[in-house]
Amino acid sequence: MSHVSQGIVVWLMFCDKRCSSLVSCRCSLQVTNVKCEPHCRATGLIRRCVRNMPLVYMAKILEMNSAAMHDALVHDEDMGHLVHDDWHKTPEGKIYFSSVLRNNRRKTFGLLERPSLSPQHTPDTLTYKVFLCGKAGVGKTATVSKLMGVNVPPVHCETPGILTSVLYWPAKIADRIHMFRFHFWDAGEQALKKFDHILPACMEKVDAVLFLFSFTDHPSFDDLANQMSRISSTDDGALKVVVGTKYDQYAHSEITSRELQDFEHQHKVPILKVKNINKARLNDSEKSPDGRVELDDVAPFLNCLAERLWYRDQIAVGLV
Amino acid sequence: MAAYLVCLTADGGVPLFTRTKGNIKPLAFAEVGMLNGVQMFAQNHGVKLQSTATDEARIAWKVYHESITLIVVICDDGASDTHLYRLLDNVFHSMVLLVGLDDIISIKNVERLKRDLKACYKLVDTLLEETEFFGDLTESVDIFLSTENSLLQEHLESFVHAADSTYGCLCVMDRIAVATTKWWDLTGQELVLLSLLLRSLPQASSRDIAVYLPHSSPKIPHRLLTFQLIHGVEACVLCGPTPTLDDVRDKLLEVHWKPALESLRSCIRVFPRNIPLSVELDLGILGFILINTDNHRCLATMHPNSTDEKQLPHKILSMSRKIGILKTFYKTVVGIYFAPVHSPDKEELTCDLQALLSHKAKDTYICGDDYKCYALNDDRYQIFVLYGSHVPTFALRTTTQKTLMTLIKDKKFDEKKKS
Ligand SMILES: Nc1nc2c(ncn2[C@@H]2O[C@H](COP(=O)(O)OP(=O)(O)OP(=O)(O)O)[C@@H](O)[C@H]2O)c(=O)[nH]1
Numbered sequence: 001m002s003h004v005s006q007g008i009v010v011w012l013m014f015c016d017k018r019c020s021s022l023v024s025c026r027c028s029l030q031v032t033n034v035k036c037e038p039h040c041r042a043t044g045l046i047r048r049c050v051r052n053m054p055l056v057y058m059a060k061i062l063e064m065n066s067a068a069m070h071d072a073l074v075h076d077e078d079m080g081h082l083v084h085d086d087w088h089k090t091p092e093g094k095i096y097f098s099s100v101l102r103n104n105r106r107k108t109f110g111l112l113e114r115p116s117l118s119p120q121h122t123p124d125t126l127t128y129k130v131f132l133c134g135k136a137g138v139g140k141t142a143t144v145s146k147l148m149g150v151n152v153p154p155v156h157c158e159t160p161g162i163l164t165s166v167l168y169w170p171a172k173i174a175d176r177i178h179m180f181r182f183h184f185w186d187a188g189e190q191a192l193k194k195f196d197h198i199l200p201a202c203m204e205k206v207d208a209v210l211f212l213f214s215f216t217d218h219p220s221f222d223d224l225a226n227q228m229s230r231i232s233s234t235d236d237g238a239l240k241v242v243v244g245t246k247y248d249q250y251a252h253s254e255i256t257s258r259e260l261q262d263f264e265h266q267h268k269v270p271i272l273k274v275k276n277i278n279k280a281r282l283n284d285s286e287k288s289p290d291g292r293v294e295l296d297d298v299a300p301f302l303n304c305l306a307e308r309l310w311y312r313d314q315i316a317v318g319l320v
Numbered sequence: 321m322a323a324y325l326v327c328l329t330a331d332g333g334v335p336l337f338t339r340t341k342g343n344i345k346p347l348a349f350a351e352v353g354m355l356n357g358v359q360m361f362a363q364n365h366g367v368k369l370q371s372t373a374t375d376e377a378r379i380a381w382k383v384y385h386e387s388i389t390l391i392v393v394i395c396d397d398g399a400s401d402t403h404l405y406r407l408l409d410n411v412f413h414s415m416v417l418l419v420g421l422d423d424i425i426s427i428k429n430v431e432r433l434k435r436d437l438k439a440c441y442k443l444v445d446t447l448l449e450e451t452e453f454f455g456d457l458t459e460s461v462d463i464f465l466s467t468e469n470s471l472l473q474e475h476l477e478s479f480v481h482a483a484d485s486t487y488g489c490l491c492v493m494d495r496i497a498v499a500t501t502k503w504w505d506l507t508g509q510e511l512v513l514l515s516l517l518l519r520s521l522p523q524a525s526s527r528d529i530a531v532y533l534p535h536s537s538p539k540i541p542h543r544l545l546t547f548q549l550i551h552g553v554e555a556c557v558l559c560g561p562t563p564t565l566d567d568v569r570d571k572l573l574e575v576h577w578k579p580a581l582e583s584l585r586s587c588i589r590v591f592p593r594n595i596p597l598s599v600e601l602d603l604g605i606l607g608f609i610l611i612n613t614d615n616h617r618c619l620a621t622m623h624p625n626s627t628d629e630k631q632l633p634h635k636i637l638s639m640s641r642k643i644g645i646l647k648t649f650y651k652t653v654v655g656i657y658f659a660p661v662h663s664p665d666k667e668e669l670t671c672d673l674q675a676l677l678s679h680k681a682k683d684t685y686i687c688g689d690d691y692k693c694y695a696l697n698d699d700r701y702q703i704f705v706l707y708g709s710h711v712p713t714f715a716l717r718t719t720t721q722k723t724l725m726t727l728i729k730d731k732k733f734d735e736k737k738k739s
């Protein structure tokens with residue numbers, strides 16, 4: 001197995017000793033000369049991998065070399081199969097999602113709060129910083145509102161700085177339940193250009209960058225390459241995903257599917273599509289969106305993001 | 321109430337933006353030109369055009385720093401012109417708040433300014449909207465009283481100090497519960513506009529917004545950081561280039577606020593009364609606005625009584641009706657009988673009745689079909705109380721006085737402004 005990178009060897013060792021303790025994990029890292037700081041995040045991950053890796057999945061990784069591994073991040077056929085997309089509708093899923101709903105409305109949590117679940121249903125929390133960028137008016141703020149399950153702003157109001165939002169999302173990946181804590185960073189494009197401190201603040205320790213374009217605005221699609229190169233010096237191996245907004249107005253799309261395919265292929269990034277509209281509203285004073293309907297709407301997007309971030313972490317342990 | 325707000329460059333009359341409120345057709349370009357033309361014509365003949373009235377609407381003009389002209393056209397609700405100018409001042413200072421004074425008073429590139437001013441649209445629209453807040457009307461910031469305030473003050477001070485700042489406040493449901501001395505030293509208008517800015521932005525776990533304080537620092541931006549501690553409670557701090565948002569959140573938030581969690585939770589329970597349950601108020605009171613004109617604080621509630629209003633012997637008024645009545649009452653009293661609260665750079669308006677009177681009005685009241693209102697002007701307080709129609713008119717004065725006394729017993733509200 002000479003073509004297999006050091007990182008993979010580590011995986012193999014884990015695979016062999018499925019129940020090895022944390023200490024022996026760390027030893028094996030040193031044995032293979034992989035410079036892996038035994039800090040808690042890595043060890044935590046290792047521990048999780050060892051416990052969760054389905055064997056088939058492991059075998060798959062073993063056959064890759066490190067170059068292919070990078071591609072695997074974005075092109076792996078496994079993507080979309082590790083996560084149970086309709087899980088939030090299952091009896092098991094409902095238990096977990098009850099912690100993020102109240103009276104059929106999505107709950108928002110302050111920074112000192114978190115969803116409360118009974119002790120036997122307390123999954124580990126995985127926190128990720130996700131930065132949204134893209135031309136002014138493409139729908140960054142609207143996308144965050146949609147994902148958070150609050151009313152989408154009906155007209156474009158420039159965001160005069162950074163807004164961050166914490167979203168708790170329970171997901172079942174590779175048969176294990178996790179509580180994802182997405183921390184979305186949304187910066188207004190004008191403010192970002194005007195003040196120097198904004199971009200570095202958003203890129204600091206970022207786990208994923210979402211590049212947004214609007215289906216009804218071709219210049220925003222042309223701007224993507226620009227956006228990607230702007231952060232390339234500081235992205236630190238962050239997961240990159242392209243997001244097309246206003247997919248509900250696909251009839252007026254200015255971007256052909258051919259263009260999308262080419263872009264996906266050239267930049268090796270997945271492209272997700274969102275419809276930032278609230279279909280059903282509750283009859284309360286704020287006319288807030290119906291929490292359950294919103295969950296259905298955003299589940300594919302958030303599950304996909306969760307899965308890719310989780311997968312990226314698994315690989316990072318091997319590639320550090 | 322429908323309204324138009326027009327912003328143009330003062331010398332060329334180039335439209336910078338127009339905001340429209342209500343279901344009315346947008347102003348045509350020619351109409352904007354005409355509105356500006358009249359004012360220019362007057363100016364060229366050495367006359368300053370201030371305001372005018374049509375059958376249904378009032379129009380006011382004001383030029384700022386010989387650079388920006390603001391024009392408002394608004395349905396006539398019998399309010400004095402003071403309130404039109406206050407609206408225009410608030411709009412102008414909102415522009416300063418987000419764009420900075422330099423770019424506004426020396427316009428180098430009109431197209432760029434136009435683009436930059438887009439950032440203020442939401443804030444300006446919030447000023448035109450009818451909200452449950454009174455700050456922009458009274459130029460005194462909406463506050464929130466709770467029995468936890470003194471404890472929360474300590475947490476706030478240590479938090480703000482740790483963030484290397486002296487400016488900070490804690491907001492409960494968008495009203496200031498506690499703030500540092502420095503924060504209170506900001507002008508009434510700054511306090512109001514900062515609160516308004518936070519309210520106009522989408523809800524967020526944390527924010528990092530560059531602001532130019534209209535009076536204290538109109539040319540150098542500061543960073544306004546906000547952190548949502550629990551649902552409805554936000555800690556805010558004003559700082560320079562450091563610390564970063566991440567630094568404050570990761571290193572300071574838990575340390576300084578986690579121990580206060582229970583206080584924060586019990587604090588929020590006081591909403592929507594906005595005053596502690598221990599403060600007892602007359603059952604005939606349906607709502608009030610109390611203003612401390614000295615330290616620019618405004619305490620208002622539309623839920624004065626914990627008892628179910630259905631059990632009380634008066635007709636139920638909806639929340640928005642109560643607010644509407646009190647706002648209209650305020651606008652017809654202040655600027656005509658009572659002096660308005662002034663921000664530092666405001667010009668005296670000679671057309672106001674109260675400026676012409678040799679004596680000061682102390683009380684005034686009106687009786688509507690299903691309500692009564694009483695206002696009292698006392699030294700540095702103004703209180704406007706809405707009563708149910710069953711309360712006898714002769715009792716309004718003493719009840720209002722008693723209510724004022726009860727409320728100002730709370731030291732937080734009475735606190736003198738230190739300068
Ligand atoms: N129909 C539809 N409208 C959308 C969608 N996404 C965004 N919008 C609208 O697009 C407009 C602009 O959205 P924002 O989210 O405010 O834009 P932004 O990217 O945050 O812009 P800046 O903060 O200025 O950088 C809003 O009026 C949204 O309602 C979508 O998926 N469908």
Ligand SMILES: [Mg+2]
Nearest residue numbers: 140141159188
């Ligand atoms: Mg935005």
